[in-house]
Amino acid sequence: MKEIVVISGKGGTGKTSVTGCFAALAENAVLADCDVDAADLHMLLAPEIVKRTDFVSGHEAVIREDDCTACGICREKCNFNAINLTEEGKYRIDPYGCEGCKVCVVVCPVDAIDFPENLCGEWYFSHTRFGPMVHAKLGIGQENSGKLVSTVRREAAVKAKELDRDMVIVDGPPGIGCPVIAAVTGSSLLVVVTEPTISGKHDMKRVLELAKHFSVPALVIINKWDINPEMTEEIEKETLAGGAHPVGRIPYDRDFTVAQINGRTLVEEKTGKAVDNITTIWEKVCRTLR
Amino acid sequence: MRIAVASGKGGTGKTTVAVALTLASQEPVVYADCDVEEPNGSIFLRPEITNVEKVLVDVPMIDEAKCKACGDCARFCQFNALVSFNTPPLVFSDLCHSCGGCAIVCPTGAISWKKVPVGEISFGSSDGGRISVVQGKLAVGGSLAPPVIRKVKSYLSDNVFTVVDSPPGTSCPVIESLREADYVLLVTEPTPFGLHDLKLAVETVRELDTLFSVIINRFDEGDSGVEQYCEEEKIHIMVKIPHSRLMAETYSRGGNLFDAIPELREVFRDIPLIIQRGVEAQ
Numbered sequence: 001m002k003e004i005v006v007i008s009g010k011g012g013t014g015k016t017s018v019t020g021c022f023a024a025l026a027e028n029a030v031l032a033d034c035d036v037d038a039a040d041l042h043m044l045l046a047p048e049i050v051k052r053t054d055f056v057s058g059h060e061a062v063i064r065e066d067d068c069t070a071c072g073i074c075r076e077k078c079n080f081n082a083i084n085l086t087e088e089g090k091y092r093i094d095p096y097g098c099e100g101c102k103v104c105v106v107v108c109p110v111d112a113i114d115f116p117e118n119l120c121g122e123w124y125f126s127h128t129r130f131g132p133m134v135h136a137k138l139g140i141g142q143e144n145s146g147k148l149v150s151t152v153r154r155e156a157a158v159k160a161k162e163l164d165r166d167m168v169i170v171d172g173p174p175g176i177g178c179p180v181i182a183a184v185t186g187s188s189l190l191v192v193v194t195e196p197t198i199s200g201k202h203d204m205k206r207v208l209e210l211a212k213h214f215s216v217p218a219l220v221i222i223n224k225w226d227i228n229p230e231m232t233e234e235i236e237k238e239t240l241a242g243g244a245h246p247v248g249r250i251p252y253d254r255d256f257t258v259a260q261i262n263g264r265t266l267v268e269e270k271t272g273k274a275v276d277n278i279t280t281i282w283e284k285v286c287r288t289l290r
Numbered sequence: 291m292r293i294a295v296a297s298g299k300g301g302t303g304k305t306t307v308a309v310a311l312t313l314a315s316q317e318p319v320v321y322a323d324c325d326v327e328e329p330n331g332s333i334f335l336r337p338e339i340t341n342v343e344k345v346l347v348d349v350p351m352i353d354e355a356k357c358k359a360c361g362d363c364a365r366f367c368q369f370n371a372l373v374s375f376n377t378p379p380l381v382f383s384d385l386c387h388s389c390g391g392c393a394i395v396c397p398t399g400a401i402s403w404k405k406v407p408v409g410e411i412s413f414g415s416s417d418g419g420r421i422s423v424v425q426g427k428l429a430v431g432g433s434l435a436p437p438v439i440r441k442v443k444s445y446l447s448d449n450v451f452t453v454v455d456s457p458p459g460t461s462c463p464v465i466e467s468l469r470e471a472d473y474v475l476l477v478t479e480p481t482p483f484g485l486h487d488l489k490l491a492v493e494t495v496r497e498l499d500t501l502f503s504v505i506i507n508r509f510d511e512g513d514s515g516v517e518q519y520c521e522e523e524k525i526h527i528m529v530k531i532p533h534s535r536l537m538a539e540t541y542s543r544g545g546n547l548f549d550a551i552p553e554l555r556e557v558f559r560d561i562p563l564i565i566q567r568g569v570e571a572q
Contacts, residue, residue: 011301011458012301012479037458038300079387099462101368103389106391106395140460140490140493140497145461174301176328177435198333198542199328200542203330228543252538257512
Protein backbone atom coordinates (compact mmCIF):
# COMPACT_ATOMS: atom_id res chain seq x y z
CA MET A 1 0.00 0.00 0.00
CA LYS A 2 1.35 3.43 -0.98
CA GLU A 3 0.63 6.67 0.80
CA ILE A 4 0.78 10.00 -1.04
CA VAL A 5 0.72 13.13 1.12
CA VAL A 6 -0.14 16.47 -0.47
CA ILE A 7 1.32 19.42 1.45
CA SER A 8 2.28 22.99 0.71
CA GLY A 9 4.11 24.81 3.48
CA LYS A 10 2.29 28.01 2.62
CA GLY A 11 -1.49 27.89 2.90
CA GLY A 12 -3.85 28.70 0.06
CA THR A 13 -1.69 27.42 -2.78
CA GLY A 14 -4.39 25.02 -4.00
CA LYS A 15 -3.41 21.94 -2.00
CA THR A 16 -6.97 20.79 -1.35
CA SER A 17 -8.19 21.56 -4.90
CA VAL A 18 -5.34 19.45 -6.28
CA THR A 19 -5.98 16.66 -3.76
CA GLY A 20 -9.64 16.66 -4.82
CA CYS A 21 -8.59 16.19 -8.45
CA PHE A 22 -6.28 13.34 -7.48
CA ALA A 23 -9.17 11.72 -5.61
CA ALA A 24 -11.29 11.95 -8.77
CA LEU A 25 -8.52 10.56 -10.96
CA ALA A 26 -7.41 7.71 -8.68
CA GLU A 27 -9.03 4.39 -9.31
CA ASN A 28 -8.47 2.43 -6.16
CA ALA A 29 -7.64 4.77 -3.30
CA VAL A 30 -8.72 5.60 0.24
CA LEU A 31 -8.90 9.36 0.84
CA ALA A 32 -7.75 11.02 4.05
CA ASP A 33 -8.03 14.64 5.20
CA CYS A 34 -5.20 15.31 7.64
CA ASP A 35 -5.71 19.07 7.70
CA VAL A 36 -7.66 18.44 10.89
CA ASP A 37 -7.39 22.04 12.01
CA ALA A 38 -9.29 23.55 9.06
CA ALA A 39 -10.48 20.60 7.02
CA ASP A 40 -11.93 21.50 3.61
CA LEU A 41 -11.62 18.40 1.42
CA HIS A 42 -15.08 17.24 2.48
CA MET A 43 -16.55 20.27 0.70
CA LEU A 44 -15.42 18.86 -2.63
CA LEU A 45 -16.07 15.19 -1.90
CA ALA A 46 -19.38 15.40 0.02
CA PRO A 47 -18.69 12.44 2.29
CA GLU A 48 -21.60 10.52 3.74
CA ILE A 49 -20.55 9.76 7.30
CA VAL A 50 -20.84 6.06 8.14
CA LYS A 51 -19.16 6.08 11.52
CA ARG A 52 -18.14 8.75 14.05
CA THR A 53 -15.57 8.16 16.77
CA ASP A 54 -14.62 10.46 19.63
CA PHE A 55 -11.00 11.50 19.70
CA VAL A 56 -9.83 11.46 23.29
CA SER A 57 -6.24 12.43 23.87
CA GLY A 58 -4.34 13.82 26.78
CA HIS A 59 -5.79 15.31 29.94
CA GLU A 60 -6.86 18.68 31.22
CA ALA A 61 -6.30 20.04 34.72
CA VAL A 62 -9.30 21.44 36.60
CA ILE A 63 -9.19 23.02 40.07
CA ARG A 64 -12.02 22.13 42.47
CA GLU A 65 -12.57 25.59 43.90
CA ASP A 66 -14.20 24.33 47.12
CA ASP A 67 -11.09 22.34 48.01
CA CYS A 68 -8.53 24.90 46.82
CA THR A 69 -6.78 26.76 49.65
CA ALA A 70 -5.42 29.39 47.27
CA CYS A 71 -1.80 28.72 48.25
CA GLY A 72 -0.65 29.58 44.73
CA ILE A 73 1.90 26.78 44.40
CA CYS A 74 0.25 25.49 41.20
CA ARG A 75 0.51 28.89 39.56
CA GLU A 76 4.14 29.20 40.55
CA LYS A 77 5.02 25.80 39.07
CA CYS A 78 2.99 26.10 35.85
CA ASN A 79 5.39 26.74 32.98
CA PHE A 80 2.59 27.75 30.62
CA ASN A 81 1.10 30.73 32.51
CA ALA A 82 -2.17 28.85 32.38
CA ILE A 83 -3.29 29.45 35.97
CA ASN A 84 -4.99 32.73 36.75
CA LEU A 85 -5.90 34.35 40.03
CA THR A 86 -9.55 35.39 39.83
CA GLU A 87 -11.02 38.52 41.38
CA GLU A 88 -12.48 36.40 44.17
CA GLY A 89 -8.95 35.29 45.10
CA LYS A 90 -9.37 31.82 43.67
CA TYR A 91 -7.09 30.06 41.21
CA ARG A 92 -8.52 28.93 37.92
CA ILE A 93 -6.95 27.08 34.99
CA ASP A 94 -7.28 28.60 31.54
CA PRO A 95 -8.17 25.59 29.37
CA TYR A 96 -6.61 27.26 26.32
CA GLY A 97 -3.30 27.74 28.08
CA CYS A 98 -3.19 24.33 29.77
CA GLU A 99 -1.03 21.79 27.98
CA GLY A 100 -2.10 18.90 30.21
CA CYS A 101 1.32 18.32 31.77
CA LYS A 102 0.00 17.33 35.25
CA VAL A 103 2.57 19.39 37.18
CA CYS A 104 -0.12 21.34 39.06
CA VAL A 105 -1.86 18.08 39.97
CA VAL A 106 1.24 16.67 41.68
CA VAL A 107 2.35 19.88 43.39
CA CYS A 108 -1.05 20.72 44.89
CA PRO A 109 -0.64 20.09 48.65
CA VAL A 110 -4.36 19.38 49.18
CA ASP A 111 -5.09 17.31 46.04
CA ALA A 112 -7.62 19.87 44.80
CA ILE A 113 -6.88 19.45 41.10
CA ASP A 114 -8.68 16.91 38.92
CA PHE A 115 -7.14 15.60 35.74
CA PRO A 116 -9.88 14.23 33.47
CA GLU A 117 -9.28 12.92 29.97
CA ASN A 118 -9.68 15.46 27.23
CA LEU A 119 -12.15 15.06 24.38
CA CYS A 120 -10.37 16.99 21.62
CA GLY A 121 -12.37 16.19 18.54
CA GLU A 122 -13.83 13.40 16.48
CA TRP A 123 -12.95 11.45 13.40
CA TYR A 124 -15.16 9.93 10.73
CA PHE A 125 -15.26 7.08 8.28
CA SER A 126 -17.30 8.03 5.23
CA HIS A 127 -18.29 7.06 1.71
CA THR A 128 -17.68 9.46 -1.18
CA ARG A 129 -18.32 9.19 -4.91
CA PHE A 130 -14.59 8.48 -5.29
CA GLY A 131 -14.28 5.85 -2.59
CA PRO A 132 -13.86 5.60 1.16
CA MET A 133 -12.65 8.57 3.17
CA VAL A 134 -11.30 9.13 6.67
CA HIS A 135 -11.48 12.66 8.05
CA ALA A 136 -11.66 14.49 11.36
CA LYS A 137 -12.52 17.62 13.22
CA LEU A 138 -10.29 19.01 15.95
CA GLY A 139 -12.01 20.96 18.72
CA ILE A 140 -11.33 24.70 18.77
CA GLY A 141 -7.98 25.59 20.29
CA GLN A 142 -7.08 21.99 21.02
CA GLU A 143 -3.69 20.48 21.53
CA ASN A 144 -2.84 17.10 20.07
CA SER A 145 -3.52 17.91 16.43
CA GLY A 146 -0.48 15.76 15.58
CA LYS A 147 -2.03 12.79 17.33
CA LEU A 148 -5.32 13.29 15.49
CA VAL A 149 -3.41 13.42 12.18
CA SER A 150 -1.71 10.14 13.12
CA THR A 151 -5.10 8.63 13.96
CA VAL A 152 -6.57 9.63 10.58
CA ARG A 153 -3.55 8.22 8.73
CA ARG A 154 -3.62 4.98 10.69
CA GLU A 155 -7.34 4.45 10.17
CA ALA A 156 -7.06 5.23 6.44
CA ALA A 157 -4.32 2.61 6.13
CA VAL A 158 -6.45 0.09 8.02
CA LYS A 159 -9.36 0.75 5.63
CA ALA A 160 -7.11 0.44 2.59
CA LYS A 161 -6.00 -2.99 3.77
CA GLU A 162 -9.51 -4.09 4.69
CA LEU A 163 -10.99 -2.96 1.37
CA ASP A 164 -8.03 -4.06 -0.72
CA ARG A 165 -7.20 -0.56 -1.94
CA ASP A 166 -3.61 0.00 -3.00
CA MET A 167 -3.25 3.69 -2.21
CA VAL A 168 -4.05 6.35 0.37
CA ILE A 169 -4.23 9.97 -0.77
CA VAL A 170 -3.71 12.39 2.12
CA ASP A 171 -4.59 16.09 2.13
CA GLY A 172 -1.98 17.43 4.55
CA PRO A 173 -1.92 20.48 6.84
CA PRO A 174 -0.05 23.73 6.04
CA GLY A 175 3.17 24.70 7.79
CA ILE A 176 6.05 22.53 8.98
CA GLY A 177 5.15 21.95 12.64
CA CYS A 178 3.74 19.06 14.65
CA PRO A 179 0.69 18.16 12.47
CA VAL A 180 2.81 18.28 9.30
CA ILE A 181 5.48 16.07 10.83
CA ALA A 182 2.75 13.64 11.87
CA ALA A 183 1.39 13.64 8.30
CA VAL A 184 4.76 13.20 6.60
CA THR A 185 6.80 10.68 8.58
CA GLY A 186 6.93 7.23 7.02
CA SER A 187 4.78 8.11 3.99
CA SER A 188 5.70 6.94 0.46
CA LEU A 189 5.71 10.23 -1.42
CA LEU A 190 5.12 13.92 -0.82
CA VAL A 191 3.48 16.11 -3.42
CA VAL A 192 4.23 19.74 -2.60
CA VAL A 193 1.85 22.28 -4.13
CA THR A 194 3.40 25.73 -4.27
CA GLU A 195 2.85 29.02 -6.11
CA PRO A 196 5.33 31.25 -7.96
CA THR A 197 5.66 33.91 -5.26
CA ILE A 198 8.54 34.78 -2.95
CA SER A 199 6.48 33.44 -0.02
CA GLY A 200 5.68 30.26 -1.96
CA LYS A 201 9.36 29.72 -2.72
CA HIS A 202 10.43 30.47 0.82
CA ASP A 203 7.90 28.07 2.34
CA MET A 204 8.55 25.35 -0.22
CA LYS A 205 12.25 25.37 0.64
CA ARG A 206 11.39 24.77 4.28
CA VAL A 207 9.06 21.92 3.35
CA LEU A 208 11.73 20.28 1.19
CA GLU A 209 14.17 20.52 4.09
CA LEU A 210 11.56 18.78 6.19
CA ALA A 211 11.15 16.06 3.52
CA LYS A 212 14.90 15.52 3.57
CA HIS A 213 14.97 15.48 7.35
CA PHE A 214 12.43 12.64 7.39
CA SER A 215 13.80 10.95 4.22
CA VAL A 216 10.58 11.10 2.20
CA PRO A 217 10.87 11.70 -1.57
CA ALA A 218 9.08 14.82 -2.82
CA LEU A 219 7.57 16.08 -6.07
CA VAL A 220 6.71 19.75 -6.60
CA ILE A 221 3.73 21.22 -8.47
CA ILE A 222 3.66 24.94 -9.26
CA ASN A 223 0.08 26.15 -9.26
CA LYS A 224 -0.90 29.45 -10.94
CA TRP A 225 2.53 29.30 -12.61
CA ASP A 226 1.69 31.99 -15.17
CA ILE A 227 1.30 34.65 -12.44
CA ASN A 228 5.09 34.87 -12.50
CA PRO A 229 6.92 32.69 -15.08
CA GLU A 230 10.41 33.78 -13.96
CA MET A 231 9.64 32.85 -10.37
CA THR A 232 8.29 29.51 -11.61
CA GLU A 233 11.62 28.73 -13.22
CA GLU A 234 13.47 29.81 -10.13
CA ILE A 235 11.34 27.53 -7.95
CA GLU A 236 11.92 24.61 -10.29
CA LYS A 237 15.67 25.16 -9.93
CA GLU A 238 15.29 25.34 -6.14
CA THR A 239 13.28 22.13 -6.25
CA LEU A 240 16.13 20.24 -7.90
CA ALA A 241 18.66 21.85 -5.58
CA GLY A 242 16.53 20.75 -2.64
CA GLY A 243 16.68 17.10 -3.75
CA ALA A 244 13.11 16.98 -5.12
CA HIS A 245 11.60 16.91 -8.61
CA PRO A 246 9.35 19.36 -10.42
CA VAL A 247 6.37 17.32 -11.62
CA GLY A 248 4.39 19.93 -13.51
CA ARG A 249 2.77 23.35 -13.68
CA ILE A 250 -0.89 24.31 -13.46
CA PRO A 251 -2.02 27.63 -14.97
CA TYR A 252 -4.08 30.16 -13.03
CA ASP A 253 -7.68 29.13 -13.63
CA ARG A 254 -10.64 30.89 -12.04
CA ASP A 255 -12.68 27.73 -12.61
CA PHE A 256 -10.98 26.20 -9.54
CA THR A 257 -13.10 28.65 -7.55
CA VAL A 258 -16.19 27.95 -9.65
CA ALA A 259 -15.74 24.20 -9.13
CA GLN A 260 -15.33 24.78 -5.38
CA ILE A 261 -18.55 26.81 -5.31
CA ASN A 262 -20.28 23.92 -7.11
CA GLY A 263 -18.85 21.45 -4.58
CA ARG A 264 -16.97 19.52 -7.21
CA THR A 265 -13.41 18.92 -8.34
CA LEU A 266 -12.06 20.72 -11.39
CA VAL A 267 -11.59 17.52 -13.40
CA GLU A 268 -15.32 16.76 -13.07
CA GLU A 269 -16.31 20.28 -14.07
CA LYS A 270 -14.63 20.83 -17.34
CA THR A 271 -11.89 20.06 -19.82
CA GLY A 272 -9.03 22.29 -20.85
CA LYS A 273 -5.48 23.20 -20.10
CA ALA A 274 -5.48 23.04 -16.30
CA VAL A 275 -7.28 19.69 -16.34
CA ASP A 276 -4.85 18.26 -18.93
CA ASN A 277 -1.93 19.39 -16.80
CA ILE A 278 -3.35 17.87 -13.62
CA THR A 279 -4.08 14.60 -15.39
CA THR A 280 -0.51 14.43 -16.69
CA ILE A 281 0.82 15.27 -13.22
CA TRP A 282 -1.30 12.50 -11.69
CA GLU A 283 0.06 9.98 -14.20
CA LYS A 284 3.61 11.04 -13.31
CA VAL A 285 2.85 10.74 -9.59
CA CYS A 286 1.58 7.18 -10.15
CA ARG A 287 4.66 6.28 -12.20
CA THR A 288 6.92 7.65 -9.46
CA LEU A 289 5.15 5.44 -6.93
CA ARG A 290 5.83 2.32 -8.99
CA MET B 291 -2.81 48.46 21.27
CA ARG B 292 -2.23 45.02 19.86
CA ILE B 293 -4.09 43.92 16.72
CA ALA B 294 -3.72 40.29 15.64
CA VAL B 295 -4.36 39.34 12.05
CA ALA B 296 -5.58 35.78 11.69
CA SER B 297 -7.47 33.49 9.34
CA GLY B 298 -8.81 29.98 9.52
CA LYS B 299 -7.75 29.17 6.00
CA GLY B 300 -4.18 29.72 4.85
CA GLY B 301 -3.33 31.86 1.86
CA THR B 302 -6.23 34.27 2.22
CA GLY B 303 -4.00 37.33 2.54
CA LYS B 304 -3.24 37.43 6.25
CA THR B 305 0.34 38.56 5.79
CA THR B 306 -0.71 41.04 3.07
CA VAL B 307 -3.15 42.66 5.51
CA ALA B 308 -0.73 42.63 8.45
CA VAL B 309 1.98 44.23 6.32
CA ALA B 310 -0.47 46.81 4.95
CA LEU B 311 -1.55 47.82 8.47
CA THR B 312 2.09 48.18 9.44
CA LEU B 313 3.04 50.26 6.41
CA ALA B 314 -0.01 52.52 6.63
CA SER B 315 0.47 53.30 10.31
CA GLN B 316 1.38 56.90 11.05
CA GLU B 317 3.08 56.08 14.33
CA PRO B 318 5.88 53.76 15.43
CA VAL B 319 4.73 50.20 14.98
CA VAL B 320 5.96 46.72 15.84
CA TYR B 321 5.31 43.91 13.38
CA ALA B 322 5.38 40.60 15.27
CA ASP B 323 5.55 37.55 13.02
CA CYS B 324 4.00 34.72 15.03
CA ASP B 325 3.44 32.56 11.95
CA VAL B 326 6.64 30.87 13.04
CA GLU B 327 6.29 27.78 10.84
CA GLU B 328 6.31 29.94 7.71
CA PRO B 329 7.17 33.54 8.65
CA ASN B 330 6.84 35.71 5.56
CA GLY B 331 6.30 39.28 6.76
CA SER B 332 9.96 40.18 6.30
CA ILE B 333 9.74 39.40 2.58
CA PHE B 334 7.51 42.45 2.23
CA LEU B 335 8.82 44.73 5.01
CA ARG B 336 12.49 44.03 4.20
CA PRO B 337 13.82 45.01 7.62
CA GLU B 338 17.48 45.44 8.26
CA ILE B 339 18.17 42.64 10.71
CA THR B 340 20.07 43.90 13.71
CA ASN B 341 20.07 40.89 15.96
CA VAL B 342 19.22 37.19 15.91
CA GLU B 343 18.61 35.24 19.05
CA LYS B 344 18.14 31.51 19.51
CA VAL B 345 14.98 30.27 21.20
CA LEU B 346 16.08 27.76 23.79
CA VAL B 347 13.87 25.39 25.73
CA ASP B 348 14.71 23.25 28.75
CA VAL B 349 14.81 19.50 28.32
CA PRO B 350 15.71 16.98 31.01
CA MET B 351 19.22 15.65 31.49
CA ILE B 352 19.63 12.49 33.55
CA ASP B 353 22.43 12.05 36.04
CA GLU B 354 22.88 8.28 35.70
CA ALA B 355 24.92 8.08 38.90
CA LYS B 356 21.92 9.34 40.89
CA CYS B 357 19.17 7.65 38.85
CA LYS B 358 17.71 4.53 40.46
CA ALA B 359 15.82 3.58 37.28
CA CYS B 360 12.50 3.67 39.14
CA GLY B 361 10.65 4.90 36.02
CA ASP B 362 8.58 7.51 37.91
CA CYS B 363 9.59 10.24 35.47
CA ALA B 364 8.60 8.21 32.42
CA ARG B 365 5.26 7.25 33.97
CA PHE B 366 4.63 10.88 34.83
CA CYS B 367 5.51 12.45 31.48
CA GLN B 368 2.27 13.17 29.60
CA PHE B 369 4.08 13.62 26.30
CA ASN B 370 6.05 10.34 26.18
CA ALA B 371 9.28 12.29 26.09
CA LEU B 372 10.89 9.93 28.62
CA VAL B 373 11.02 6.17 28.19
CA SER B 374 12.39 3.76 30.77
CA PHE B 375 12.59 -0.04 30.73
CA ASN B 376 14.00 -0.57 34.21
CA THR B 377 16.85 1.59 32.99
CA PRO B 378 17.75 5.25 33.33
CA PRO B 379 15.26 6.93 30.99
CA LEU B 380 15.90 7.79 27.37
CA VAL B 381 15.00 11.40 26.59
CA PHE B 382 13.17 12.30 23.37
CA SER B 383 13.74 16.06 23.32
CA ASP B 384 11.44 16.64 20.33
CA LEU B 385 8.44 15.53 22.37
CA CYS B 386 9.30 17.48 25.54
CA HIS B 387 7.02 20.42 26.45
CA SER B 388 9.45 21.66 29.16
CA CYS B 389 6.82 21.43 31.90
CA GLY B 390 9.40 20.51 34.54
CA GLY B 391 7.32 17.65 35.93
CA CYS B 392 9.89 14.86 35.63
CA ALA B 393 12.33 16.70 37.89
CA ILE B 394 9.55 17.29 40.44
CA VAL B 395 8.60 13.61 40.66
CA CYS B 396 12.17 12.21 40.56
CA PRO B 397 12.82 10.86 44.07
CA THR B 398 16.62 11.06 43.82
CA GLY B 399 17.10 14.49 42.25
CA ALA B 400 18.73 12.93 39.19
CA ILE B 401 17.16 15.32 36.69
CA SER B 402 18.58 18.68 35.74
CA TRP B 403 18.03 20.80 32.65
CA LYS B 404 19.85 21.54 29.49
CA LYS B 405 18.94 24.08 26.84
CA VAL B 406 18.16 23.00 23.29
CA PRO B 407 17.39 25.34 20.40
CA VAL B 408 13.93 25.09 18.78
CA GLY B 409 14.00 28.18 16.62
CA GLU B 410 15.16 31.75 16.44
CA ILE B 411 13.95 35.31 16.82
CA SER B 412 15.16 38.01 14.43
CA PHE B 413 14.97 41.69 15.28
CA GLY B 414 15.10 44.36 12.65
CA SER B 415 13.75 47.69 11.54
CA SER B 416 12.69 49.45 8.38
CA ASP B 417 11.40 52.82 7.23
CA GLY B 418 14.10 54.67 9.15
CA GLY B 419 13.29 52.88 12.39
CA ARG B 420 9.55 53.61 12.42
CA ILE B 421 8.80 49.92 11.85
CA SER B 422 10.30 47.34 14.18
CA VAL B 423 10.11 43.71 13.19
CA VAL B 424 10.21 40.78 15.61
CA GLN B 425 10.11 37.54 13.70
CA GLY B 426 9.90 34.04 15.16
CA LYS B 427 11.02 31.08 13.13
CA LEU B 428 10.60 27.44 14.09
CA ALA B 429 13.59 25.24 13.23
CA VAL B 430 12.85 22.71 10.48
CA GLY B 431 12.13 19.37 12.12
CA GLY B 432 11.05 21.08 15.33
CA SER B 433 7.45 20.31 16.13
CA LEU B 434 6.42 22.75 18.84
CA ALA B 435 5.59 26.23 17.62
CA PRO B 436 4.15 27.64 20.91
CA PRO B 437 7.51 28.15 22.70
CA VAL B 438 8.75 30.21 19.73
CA ILE B 439 5.52 32.21 19.68
CA ARG B 440 5.73 32.81 23.43
CA LYS B 441 9.28 34.09 22.94
CA VAL B 442 8.14 36.56 20.26
CA LYS B 443 5.40 37.78 22.58
CA SER B 444 7.85 38.24 25.43
CA TYR B 445 9.37 41.14 23.44
CA LEU B 446 6.08 42.93 22.84
CA SER B 447 4.94 45.90 24.84
CA ASP B 448 1.46 47.27 25.51
CA ASN B 449 2.67 50.82 24.90
CA VAL B 450 3.44 50.51 21.21
CA PHE B 451 1.03 49.85 18.39
CA THR B 452 1.66 46.20 17.48
CA VAL B 453 0.48 44.09 14.57
CA VAL B 454 0.66 40.32 15.13
CA ASP B 455 0.74 38.06 12.09
CA SER B 456 -0.76 34.78 13.36
CA PRO B 457 -0.51 31.26 11.93
CA PRO B 458 -3.48 29.83 10.02
CA GLY B 459 -5.91 27.34 11.58
CA THR B 460 -7.52 27.17 15.01
CA SER B 461 -5.26 24.96 17.14
CA CYS B 462 -2.75 25.72 19.88
CA PRO B 463 -0.30 27.95 17.94
CA VAL B 464 -3.19 30.20 16.88
CA ILE B 465 -4.53 30.51 20.41
CA GLU B 466 -1.03 31.30 21.66
CA SER B 467 -0.76 34.12 19.09
CA LEU B 468 -4.18 35.61 19.84
CA ARG B 469 -4.28 35.29 23.62
CA GLU B 470 -3.27 38.82 24.63
CA ALA B 471 -4.51 40.68 21.54
CA ASP B 472 -6.90 43.62 22.03
CA TYR B 473 -8.52 43.02 18.68
CA VAL B 474 -8.49 40.41 15.92
CA LEU B 475 -8.88 40.99 12.19
CA LEU B 476 -9.96 37.80 10.44
CA VAL B 477 -8.95 37.69 6.79
CA THR B 478 -10.96 35.46 4.49
CA GLU B 479 -11.86 34.97 0.86
CA PRO B 480 -15.37 34.63 -0.59
CA THR B 481 -15.23 30.91 -1.38
CA PRO B 482 -16.77 27.86 0.29
CA PHE B 483 -13.36 26.98 1.82
CA GLY B 484 -12.91 30.55 2.98
CA LEU B 485 -16.35 30.64 4.59
CA HIS B 486 -16.01 27.24 6.24
CA ASP B 487 -12.68 28.16 7.82
CA LEU B 488 -13.88 31.66 8.72
CA LYS B 489 -16.66 30.10 10.80
CA LEU B 490 -14.04 28.08 12.72
CA ALA B 491 -11.94 31.21 13.22
CA VAL B 492 -14.97 33.18 14.47
CA GLU B 493 -15.75 30.38 16.92
CA THR B 494 -12.14 30.55 18.16
CA VAL B 495 -12.11 34.32 18.64
CA ARG B 496 -15.52 34.24 20.35
CA GLU B 497 -14.20 31.60 22.75
CA LEU B 498 -11.34 33.94 23.58
CA ASP B 499 -13.85 36.76 24.02
CA THR B 500 -11.87 39.20 21.90
CA LEU B 501 -13.37 41.90 19.69
CA PHE B 502 -13.00 41.17 15.99
CA SER B 503 -14.08 42.01 12.49
CA VAL B 504 -13.59 40.55 9.04
CA ILE B 505 -11.59 41.57 5.98
CA ILE B 506 -12.65 39.95 2.72
CA ASN B 507 -9.82 39.60 0.25
CA ARG B 508 -10.50 39.17 -3.49
CA PHE B 509 -14.13 39.90 -2.59
CA ASP B 510 -15.29 40.04 -6.21
CA GLU B 511 -13.85 36.67 -7.14
CA GLY B 512 -16.10 34.12 -5.48
CA ASP B 513 -19.66 33.93 -4.16
CA SER B 514 -21.67 35.90 -1.62
CA GLY B 515 -21.56 33.27 1.16
CA VAL B 516 -19.12 35.14 3.39
CA GLU B 517 -21.05 38.41 3.22
CA GLN B 518 -24.33 36.65 3.96
CA TYR B 519 -22.78 34.87 6.91
CA CYS B 520 -21.34 38.13 8.31
CA GLU B 521 -24.72 39.79 7.98
CA GLU B 522 -26.52 36.95 9.76
CA GLU B 523 -23.95 36.88 12.55
CA LYS B 524 -23.79 40.70 12.75
CA ILE B 525 -20.06 40.66 12.12
CA HIS B 526 -18.58 43.92 10.90
CA ILE B 527 -16.75 43.78 7.58
CA MET B 528 -13.86 46.21 7.93
CA VAL B 529 -12.58 46.21 4.34
CA LYS B 530 -13.27 44.45 1.08
CA ILE B 531 -10.14 44.15 -1.03
CA PRO B 532 -10.81 43.67 -4.75
CA HIS B 533 -9.25 40.89 -6.75
CA SER B 534 -6.66 42.00 -9.24
CA ARG B 535 -4.21 40.08 -11.29
CA LEU B 536 -1.83 43.00 -10.78
CA MET B 537 -1.98 42.41 -7.01
CA ALA B 538 -1.21 38.71 -7.48
CA GLU B 539 1.78 39.57 -9.66
CA THR B 540 2.97 42.32 -7.32
CA TYR B 541 2.71 39.97 -4.35
CA SER B 542 4.64 37.29 -6.22
CA ARG B 543 7.61 39.67 -6.45
CA GLY B 544 7.44 40.72 -2.81
CA GLY B 545 5.47 43.91 -3.44
CA ASN B 546 2.85 45.11 -0.98
CA LEU B 547 -0.85 45.87 -1.27
CA PHE B 548 -0.33 49.59 -1.87
CA ASP B 549 2.06 48.99 -4.76
CA ALA B 550 -0.91 47.45 -6.56
CA ILE B 551 -3.85 49.39 -5.08
CA PRO B 552 -2.50 52.72 -3.73
CA GLU B 553 -5.94 54.07 -2.78
CA LEU B 554 -6.21 51.47 -0.02
CA ARG B 555 -3.45 53.12 1.99
CA GLU B 556 -5.85 55.65 3.49
CA VAL B 557 -8.35 52.93 4.32
CA PHE B 558 -5.70 50.96 6.19
CA ARG B 559 -4.36 54.06 7.90
CA ASP B 560 -7.78 54.58 9.49
CA ILE B 561 -8.33 50.97 10.63
CA PRO B 562 -6.41 51.33 13.94
CA LEU B 563 -8.46 54.44 14.79
CA ILE B 564 -11.73 52.65 14.09
CA ILE B 565 -10.56 49.72 16.19
CA GLN B 566 -9.34 51.96 19.00
CA ARG B 567 -12.78 53.55 19.20
CA GLY B 568 -14.41 50.11 19.26
CA VAL B 569 -12.09 48.86 22.00
CA GLU B 570 -12.63 51.97 24.10
CA ALA B 571 -16.40 51.83 23.64
CA GLN B 572 -16.34 48.41 25.21
